[in-house]
Amino acid sequence: MPQLYAQKNAFILLNGVRAFSGFPYLMTCIVRSFYHFILLPKHWSRETCLEMARLQVLRNRLDTWLVFNKEYIIKHPAYGPPEKVAAPPACTIFLADRLMPAREITVDEDLKQRKAQLNKVIENVTEQGGYVTGDLNKGGRRPSPKEVRKIKGLQPDRVPKGLKRCPECGYYRGECLDNNPVHKGLLMKVYCRCQNDNLCARCGRLLAEFKLNANFYEAKTGSILHVPGFCCFRHKCPPS
Ligand SMILES: [Zn+2]
Ligand SMILES: [Zn+2]
Structure with missing residues (x-):
């Protein structure tokens, strides 16, 4: 050929x-x-x-x-x-x-x-080797002093200030400061499951459980977890 x-x-x-x-x-x-x-x-x-x-x-x-x-x-x-x-x-x-x-x-x-x-x-x-990582800063940014004053600390249920529980899915959404030592003090955007809009272009189902290249809050561990974009490759269209 x-x-x-x-x-x-x-x-x-x-x-x-x-x-x-x-x-x-x-x-x-x-x-x-x-x-x-x-x-x-x-x-x-x-x-x-x-x-x-x-x-x-x-x-x-x-x-x-x-x-x-x-x-x-x-x-x-x-x-x-x-x-x-x-x-x-x-x-x-x-x-x-x-x-x-x-x-x-x-x-x-x-x-x-x-x-x-x-x-x-x-x-x-x-x-050539090497490996891929997601955004190591989880899309976080340095907050302004005013923002820090507003959302520093935890709510009575130990959830970071700035996050609200979504009445639909029960997960949290909003913006809060990260307590994780690596990202301490960075302002993070957190998405609930209803805000996940990354769909497979073919079957129309979600590509991953949570929004890609975004964070969700895991209440069990009190941590903000990042979902790198390459999680979408786990998706398989259901047999038609
Ligand atoms: Zn929700
Ligand atoms: Zn699909």
Whole structure:
């Protein structure tokens, strides 16, 4: 089989960013510099690809880029309107075929070859080793003195001030200071289960028990736990 996409041509520089050259595709941010790729058929129109990106982000609620070609790159933030950008984000860890695409994609010969090329890239990166972590700061930030005064300390039931129990799911939500020694004093956003909106683009079910790249409060241990984006890969669509 002729190798249309030799490995040396797997990348192209787009405005200073080394990007995978097998367009068109979607890139979804799993955690910082770790992206999931969905290759789209070359014969799909720009509108079809845009619609696919829109559907994907609406369900996954993870920042997604449509890299249609080297001139047309659209960022679809998890929330908010899409915008044209000059380059896709810099990526160091590549993965494919784990998040289900919103629409079924028929694999033709061209797509097969780009997939093989992407798999080679994934293989090379995996061989280089290393490991992925979620956001070690759990998305926390330094609070202002005013914020500290307002939410420092615990409520009578030992739950950090700033958190409220959700009447629907029974989990806590809000913003509070973290007591964990590693993150002590950082202001953390905490989500209850009802605020989990990361859905599988195909079956529409939740990708994980709690919101991705976000925190939840575990009352049993009194800790704020972080759910890194890559927890979504545990999801399997139920057999149809
Ligand atoms: Zn809730
Ligand atoms: Zn699914």
